[in-house]
Amino acid sequence: MAKKRAPRGTGTVYERPDRGDWTGQIAIDGHRRTVYGKDKTAARAAISALLKSDGQTDQKTTGLTVTKVIDEWFERDLAGRDRAPQTVELHRWAADRIKVSIGKRKAATLTVRHVDDMLDQLTADGLSRSSMLKLRGTLSQALQFAVKRGDLPRNVAKDATIPPSATRTAERTSLSxxxxxxxxxxxxxxxxxxxxxxxxxxxxxxxxxxxxxxxxxxxxxxxxxxxxxxxxxxxxxxxxxxxxxxxxxxxxxxxxxxxxxxxxxxxxxxxxxxxxxxxxxxxxxxxxxxxxxxxxxxxxxxxxxxxxxxxxxxxxxxxxxxxxxxxxxxxxxxxxxxxxxxxxxxxxxxxxxxxxxxxxxxxxxxxxxx
The missing domain is CATH 1.10.443.10 (Intergrase catalytic core)
Structure with missing residues (x-):
């Protein structure tokens, strides 16, 4: 028996066994929106909430700045993880750079281009490719935490690209x-x-x-x-x-x-x-x-x-x-x-x-x- 398809315009949901949750996707005003839920019902509910708000996030969270999102990630998520001090320090270094560049921007209005522009500017300032990877990684983890909480519809940092001009770290030498x-x-x-x-x-x-x-x-x-x-x-x-x-x-x-x-x-x-x-x-x-x-x-x-x-x-x-x-x-x-x-x-x-x-x-x- 053929699997019943969801009505057109209601989006799609699918399971991600590797992550233990469900993903929902729908196009609104030409923009693909992605939401997440602990099960199929939760993912469907998240899509419905997007449709009711014309693709916008909850009114309580639309005022969240990038700085606030990062700070909440540090306090509520990263602080509870078993991370070495050196790793936390790297995240703080990256967070400080991000806040200076785009920290005042509303997280709900952040786009891939905004993140790309930040990475382009920091590359022009002399930061290496490895530094760009750390910056994007920190921002991506913070935004993903906000997505899981329902504060944001999408993690735009995932689709940002490292500038080709970013200096690559010299390849390590291995002795014969x-x-x-x-x-x-x-x-x-x-x-x-x-x-x-x-x-x-x-x-x-x-x-x-x-x-x-x-x-x-x-x-x-x-x-x-x-x-x-x-x-x-x-x-x-x-x-x-x-x-x-x-x-x-x-x-x-x-x-x-x-x-x-x-x-x-x-x-x-x-x-x-x-x-x-x-x-x-x-x-x-x-x-x-x-x-x-x-x-x-x-x-x-x-x-x-x-x-x-x-x-x-x-x-x-x-x-x-x-x-x-x-x-x-x-x-x-x-x-x-x-x-x-x-x-x-x-x-x-x-x-x-x-x-x-x-x-x-x-x-x-x-x-x-x-």
Whole structure:
């Protein structure tokens, strides 16, 4: 029996199993309107409400400005989500930029062109493509929250485009297996070389490696529980990591366990010779036992790369190299995501897909094979 069609002019509704709700769409005055509901009945009711108001939103919400929409999203939605402080700070940075550009505009009258014009202007001001993506993402999440609440009929940020002229972020460098082994050999004799090796071998973020305490290190595993982040230009320890999956336990290969023992002995010698030592909990420190400064770590790695005669890379590119090398060996994306502390495989899928081969086995061989 043929499925009964809805009368012409009443719009269409369809289920979105991936999101657990229903979408309703209808054209009013030549403009397609989209609404959402928890079920088919709710979506139909939302369409009916649009028809009764000639496509306008509820009178109580037509006065909402973009700034108000963003503020309510921060207070009612984002505040209740498990987001790392760094992620929240990025959203606040983006929100501030958006408010300056279009914050006073009524959200109900916001169009795709308005958002495009904002992105064009910010690109002309020198912001990069990655910054544009963050700005559009923040605005889109705020508007989508308003749509779900029935305050807006449509999320116009979804259809906005990033200007082609926006500067693209330079592609990250990934070391080859030979380059990685060469760099590891030089790091073995370097002060705090183990910290950089942990990013290359185990995929630790630079801040995660720098934030390790001796209590986090066992005979056969290391616990990642905190990190080092810059706060007002000062390196500071923080228990808040980047993602929900960032706190993890990673098995240590035997050679890394030996390296930890050697590093502990070397640090004891340093502490005995020093007139004062700031923090004896830290595995990796400055010569006075203080938290390592990320800029100094970058300088150290650059110098080591030059001496090893391999491409000069940044600390986070050691982690990128780790994931690329594991992908190249056929390690499943799910295991790489777990190792790196990602909540999903999306980053691995998008960043390392060009290196994937048919799945073989999990053991890594590049670090030891010739």
């Amino acid at each position: 297996p030979t380059e990685a082994r060469t760099l590891l050999g030089v790091l073995r004799g370097e002060r705090n070389g183990l910290m950089l090796a942990l990013s290359l071998r185990l995929g630790l973020r630079p801040g995660e490696a720098a934030g390790l305490f001796w209590d986090d290190v066992g005979d056969d595993a290391v616990n990642v529980t905190r990190g080092v982040r810059m706060v007002k230009n000062r390196a500071t320890l923080s228990d808040d990591l980047k993602t929900a999956a960032a706190k993890r336990t990673i098995a240590l290969q035997p050679d890394l366990a030996v390296w930890f023992d050697d590093h502990r002995k070397a640090q004891r010698v340093e502490r005995m010779a020093a007139t004062s030592w700031v923090d004896d909990r830290l595995v990796f420190t400055s010569p006075t036992g203080n938290v390592l400064s990320p800029p100094n770590v970058r300088k150290q790695l650059a110098e080591v790369c030059r001496r090893a005669e391999v491409p000069v890379i940044k600390p986070n590119e050691l982690r990128h190299s780790c994931a690329s090398l594991l992908s190249d060996e056929g390690v499943p994306n799910e295991l790489i995501a777990d190792l790196l502390g990602h909540t999903t495989t999306r980053m691995v899928d998008e960043t390392y897909r060009h290196r994937l081969r048919p799945v073989v086995s999990i053991p890594s061989t590049w670090a030891t094979s010739g």
